[in-house]
Amino acid sequence: MSAGAAPAQDQHGAAAQNQGKKATNPLCPYCGCEETHRSHRAGPIDYFLRWLSLLPYRCADCERRFHH
Numbered sequence: 001m002s003a004g005a006a007p008a009q010d011q012h013g014a015a016a017q018n019q020g021k022k023a024t025n026p027l028c029p030y031c032g033c034e035e036t037h038r039s040h041r042a043g044p045i046d047y048f049l050r051w052l053s054l055l056p057y058r059c060a061d062c063e064r065r066f067h068h
């Protein structure tokens with residue numbers, strides 16, 4: 001008699017809990033929404049502004065781009 005031992009291992013989603021580490025995005029200067037996220041470089045202007053420590057952001061509410 002062979003015992004068919006089925007491995008019953010529950011795979012818990014051991015996601016790393018990044019608590020207390022919330023991304024601090026700047027507020028949108030147009031509508032004041034804080035749902036902003038980094039935008040990709042759109043051209044040489046963004047590349048130049050990066051020299052000035054200005055990163056391109058995009059507002060998720062009014063979808064306007066700004067630099068911060």
Ligand SMILES: [Zn+2]
Nearest residue numbers: 028031059062
């Ligand atoms: Zn906005």
